[in-house]
Amino acid sequence: MGLAVSASRTEMVEVALPQDANPLGNVLGGRVMHLVDMAGAITAIRHSRRAVVTASVDHMDFRNPIRVGELIILKASVNRVFHTSMEVGVKVFSENPLTGERKHTTSAYSTFVALDETHQPTPAPPLICETAEDRRRYREALVRRKVRLGHRYKSE
Ligand SMILES: CC(C)(COP(=O)(O)OP(=O)(O)OC[C@H]1O[C@@H](n2cnc3c(N)ncnc32)[C@H](O)[C@@H]1OP(=O)(O)O)[C@@H](O)C(=O)NCCC(=O)NCCS
Numbered sequence: 604m605g606l607a608v609s610a611s612r613t614e615m616v617e618v619a620l621p622q623d624a625n626p627l628g629n630v631l632g633g634r635v636m637h638l639v640d641m642a643g644a645i646t647a648i649r650h651s652r653r654a655v656v657t658a659s660v661d662h663m664d665f666r667n668p669i670r671v672g673e674l675i676i677l678k679a680s681v682n683r684v685f686h687t688s689m690e691v692g693v694k695v696f697s698e699n700p701l702t703g704e705r706k707h708t709t710s711a712y713s714t715f716v717a718l719d720e721t722h723q724p725t726p727a728p729p730l731i732c733e734t735a736e737d738r739r740r741y742r743e744a745l746v747r748r749k750v751r752l753g754h755r756y757k758s759e
Contacts, residue, residue: 604728604729605730605731606728607730607731607733608681608730608733609733610649611647611681612646613642613646613649613678613679613680614676615641615676615677616674616675617674617675618675619671619673620671623671624670628670628671629668630668630671630675632663632665635663635669635675635708635709636660636663638675639660639693640660642677642678642679643657643679643691643711643713643715644657646679646691647681647689647691647717650689650727651689653718654718654722655716655718656718657715658715658716659755660713660714661712661747661751663709663710664709666706666707666708666709667697667707668708669697669708670697672700673697674699675697676695676696676698677695678693679691679692680692680740681730682743682744683730683741683745684728685748686726686727687717687725688714688716688717688724689714689730690712690747691712691713692711692712693710693712694707694709694710695708695709695710696708712747714751
C-alpha cells in the first residue's frame with residue numbers, strides 16, 4: 604500500500620549555537636550537512652518504517668550564511684521511491700527569531716535505502732503524490748537518479 608508525501612513530511616527547527624559556528628559567527632557547512640542528513644533520514648524512516656542508510660547526497664550550494672542565534676529550519680519530504688531507495692529533498696532556511704525574516708540557505712537531494720532485519724536493501728512503499736508540486740518533484744527525481752547512478756562508485 605502506498606503512502607502520501609504528506610505522511611512523512613518533516614520539519615526540524617534548531618537554534619544556531621556558538622559551537623556550530625566558525626570564528627566569524629557563521630554556521631559551519633558541515634553542521635548544516637549533518638542536519639540535512641538527519642532530517643532526510645527521519646523522513647525516509649517515516650515513509651518506509653524501516654532502518655535506512657544514506658546511499659548518496661547530491662551536491663550542495665550554500666547560498667546564504669546562517670548566523671549564531673538564528674533558527675535553522677529544515678523541511679524534508681520524499682520526492683520519489685524507486686524500489687529500495689528513496690530520494691528525499693531537504694530545503695534549509697535561516698530565520699531571524701526576532702523579525703521572522705527567512706532566507707533560503709541550501710537545498711539538497713539525498714538517497715536513502717531501506718533495510719530489512721538482516722540489513723539488506725528491502726522495498727519501500729510506493730509514494731502517493733497529492734499536489735502538483737509533489738508530481739513535479741516526482742518527475743524531476745527520475746532525471747536526477749539517472750545522473751547520480753551514472754556517477755556511482757564502481758567496485759574494483
Ligand atoms: C547503499 C547500500 C545499501 C547499497 O547497497 P548495494 O549492495 O549497492 O545494493 P544495491 O545495488 O542492491 O542497491 C540498493 C539500492 O541502492 C541504490 N543505490 C546504491 N548506490 C547508490 C548511490 N550511490 N546513489 C543512489 N542510490 C544508490 C540502488 O539504486 C538501489 O536502489 P533501488 O532498489 O531503488 O533501485 C550500500 O552501498 C551501503 O550500505 N553503503 C553504506 C551506507 C552508509 O553507511 N551510509 C552512511 C555513510 S557512512
